[in-house]
Amino acid sequence: MADETLSLKKAFSGHGGFGVDETTMAAMVTKWRKQPDQKSRFRSDFSGFFTKIGSIEKCEDDYLLRLKTEFSRFKNIMVLWLMHPWERDARWMHHVMHKSYPFTVIVEIACTRTSEELLGAKRAYQALFNHSVEEDVAYHIKESYSKLLVGLVSSFRYEGPQVDNDMAKWEAKALGNVIKSSGSGKLIQNEEVIRILTTRSKRHLKATFKHYKELHGKPIEEDLGANLCLQETVKCIDKPAKYFSEAINIAFKEGADKPSKLSLTRVIISRADVDMEEIKETYHKQFGVKLEDMITKNTHGHYKDTLLTLIGK
Amino acid sequence: MATLSIPNPVPSAIEDAEKLRKAFQGWGTDEKAMIAVLAHRDAAQRKQIKIAYEEQYKEKLLKRIESEISGHFERAVYRWIFDPVERQAIMANIAIKNKVVDFPVIIEIACINSSNELLAVKQVYQSLYKHSLEEDVASHATGDFRKLLFALVGTYRYDGEEINTELAKTEAKILNDAITKGEYNSDEIIRILSTRSKAQLQATFNCYKDAHNLSITKALSTKTPNDFVIALRAAIRCRTTPTKYFEKVLRNILQKSGMDEDALTRVIVMHAEKDLKEIKELFQTRANMTLEQAVAKKTSGDYENFLLALIGN
Numbered sequence: 328m329a330d331e332t333l334s335l336k337k338a339f340s341g342h343g344g345f346g347v348d349e350t351t352m353a354a355m356v357t358k359w360r361k362q363p364d365q366k367s368r369f370r371s372d373f374s375g376f377f378t379k380i381g382s383i384e385k386c387e388d389d390y391l392l393r394l395k396t397e398f399s400r401f402k403n404i405m406v407l408w409l410m411h412p413w414e415r416d417a418r419w420m421h422h423v424m425h426k427s428y429p430f431t432v433i434v435e436i437a438c439t440r441t442s443e444e445l446l447g448a449k450r451a452y453q454a455l456f457n458h459s460v461e462e463d464v465a466y467h468i469k470e471s472y473s474k475l476l477v478g479l480v481s482s483f484r485y486e487g488p489q490v491d492n493d494m495a496k497w498e499a500k501a502l503g504n505v506i507k508s509s510g511s512g513k514l515i516q517n518e519e520v521i522r523i524l525t526t527r528s529k530r531h532l533k534a535t536f537k538h539y540k541e542l543h544g545k546p547i548e549e550d551l552g553a554n555l556c557l558q559e560t561v562k563c564i565d566k567p568a569k570y571f572s573e574a575i576n577i578a579f580k581e582g583a584d585k586p587s588k589l590s591l592t593r594v595i596i597s598r599a600d601v602d603m604e605e606i607k608e609t610y611h612k613q614f615g616v617k618l619e620d621m622i623t624k625n626t627h628g629h630y631k632d633t634l635l636t637l638i639g640k
Numbered sequence: 641m642a643t644l645s646i647p648n649p650v651p652s653a654i655e656d657a658e659k660l661r662k663a664f665q666g667w668g669t670d671e672k673a674m675i676a677v678l679a680h681r682d683a684a685q686r687k688q689i690k691i692a693y694e695e696q697y698k699e700k701l702l703k704r705i706e707s708e709i710s711g712h713f714e715r716a717v718y719r720w721i722f723d724p725v726e727r728q729a730i731m732a733n734i735a736i737k738n739k740v741v742d743f744p745v746i747i748e749i750a751c752i753n754s755s756n757e758l759l760a761v762k763q764v765y766q767s768l769y770k771h772s773l774e775e776d777v778a779s780h781a782t783g784d785f786r787k788l789l790f791a792l793v794g795t796y797r798y799d800g801e802e803i804n805t806e807l808a809k810t811e812a813k814i815l816n817d818a819i820t821k822g823e824y825n826s827d828e829i830i831r832i833l834s835t836r837s838k839a840q841l842q843a844t845f846n847c848y849k850d851a852h853n854l855s856i857t858k859a860l861s862t863k864t865p866n867d868f869v870i871a872l873r874a875a876i877r878c879r880t881t882p883t884k885y886f887e888k889v890l891r892n893i894l895q896k897s898g899m900d901e902d903a904l905t906r907v908i909v910m911h912a913e914k915d916l917k918e919i920k921e922l923f924q925t926r927a928n929m930t931l932e933q934a935v936a937k938k939t940s941g942d943y944e945n946f947l948l949a950l951i952g953n
Contacts, residue, residue, distance in 0.1 A: 359919070373708045394642050446759070449796050450867075453800070456804045457798065457800055457836060458798055459795060459798040459837070461794075461796065461797075461798060461835050462795070462798065462835035462836055465831045466831070474827075477835075478794070481794035481796070482772075482794070482930075483759070483762055483772060483773065483774065483796070484775075485766045485770060485771055485772040487770055489677070489770040509872050518786070522778040522786075522790075525774075526774045526778045526779070526790075527775055582813060598847075603837070605693070610772075
């Protein structure tokens with residue numbers, strides 16, 4: 328009995344985990360069928376989740392919310408998996424405008440999708456919300472990084488093989504100069520930085536970053552200061568697998584907040600059919616542990632099973 | 641409606657190619673024969689003629705034309721031959737590579753096309769020039785012009801009819817604040833002008849007019865002609881009342897002293913198979929003479945004949 332209570336408590340805790348152990352819960356319904364005393368004992372034993380107002384028993388709101396999130400993880404991942412990628416991207420971007428999703432989601436989508444995929448997402452956005460994503464980003468996001476975001480989301484980059492190497496070298500130098508002379512706060516609003524990052528083709532930018540490293544002896548990310556938006560932009564364009572692997576890792580960290588945890592679902596769903604193998608390898612190299620092991624250890628129930636299937640275990 | 645007139649029945653592409661070949665042979669060129677064919681075929685037919693000519697005579701029609709004729713006539717024919725999408729891509733590139741970016745061309749292309757038409761231009765631009773239109777605009781334009789042109793060209797606007805009246809009122813006020821402060825290059829003006837849909841923008845300008853008894857273009861008239869404000873007004877008019885805009889451009893060219901053949905060619909060639917009829921009608925009521933009369937007064941020779949043929953003489 329003590330064991331059952333323990334495992335049921337665990338199943339219901341939704342504590343710092345991902346998903347819920349539906350199997351254990353379902354088993355308890357069977358076991359404790361027609362035994363209201365059993366349930367009553369469980370409730371009084373499980374303080375923290377259940378409390379009393381006078382003689383009335385109630386669930387703690389906090390716990391309810393947490394559990395709701397955990398229950399819905401599986402539902403969410405199923406719905407997202409079935410959705411068209413364009414609709415998914417459109418909805419994720421829309422969340423940033425109207426809830427408190429981190430703006431990095433926009434950077435992620437704008438920079439890691441192909442030009443066609445981003446265009447599709449923009450069309451889906453218009454069909455769903457009767458606005459262009461550009462107008463919404465420009466209107467709702469009024470931070471220092473909003474010009475960069477508008478530029479990134481507007482981009483329709485050239486994807487052909489041609490790269491003007493001389494121009495790439497020149498722009499690497501130009502970036503170096505801007506970085507040296509700008510205060511780190513001003514960097515993100517600098518016209519040249521925005522122009523180069525938001526209009527050049529990805530191949531061109533990779534060449535530019537390479538030249539930057541040769542010129543200055545260190546990768547450009549190290550010179551971007553604490554500019555999260557700029558860092559993420561460069562990473563997404565230059566080394567997307569690394570970006571995704573780090574996003575997953577943040578989700579698993581102790582005390583990760585809700586948006587960080589949501590990125591686990593988002594990354595795995597959006598990359599499952601694209602570059603999951605590369606992300607797994609990168610993750611293993613970077614963090615010394617296999618992604619499937621982290622998932623097995625930290626997630627539960629059907630949510631866990633789905634994740635494992637998606638990453639191709 | 642188009643002013644382009646096509647004979648019925650229209651000769652086959654092979655017949656047309658033969659006629660052109662005949663026009664090129666011998667001493668000099670039979671320009672009238674050239675005009676009789678080229679100025680009276682639509683985009684699809686012109687394309688077929690190019691193909692037929694090349695197959696039959698093993699040389700590119702354009703190259704031959706360039707060697708046969710010259711000056712304003714040649715420039716007009718060259719721009720005319722392409723289909724509207726490719727034409728705009730080519731003209732955008734010419735405008736960008738000019739010593740100083742020829743901003744009216746970019747503004748017109750960015751503002752009068754629907755989002756999908758502009759997208760088609762961008763796709764052709766990429767295949768022709770191995771760069772995106774945005775990156776070329778951004779790297780060649782400077783300062784406030786860069787901000788404006790890049791924003792106009794880069795946004796994939798919502799083309800629907802949905803309007804938000806409250807938003808229109810708010811944004812009319814934002815525009816007024818910037819204008820009264822003389823901050824014509826304000827980020828907000830550029831944001832509203834470049835990201836809002838045509839319908840929303842029209843609603844905003846109507847609110848502005850209701851509130852201030854002055855149209856926004858009149859409000860933007862400054863005593864000292866300022867290129868940037870001119871660009872701003874052009875953008876506003878292209879986005880909301882293109883017919884009036886082009887009528888005015890024509891009237892300025894044809895009724896003032898001096899002559900800008902490139903601009904005249906641009907308007908006639910870009911609209912002959914689109915909406916030159918409406919522009920012509922408006923011109924007649926405003927200029928007290930027909931467009932044909934005005935063009936005949938200010939141009940001569942083959943150039944004049946070609947333009948008149950396109951205008952629907």
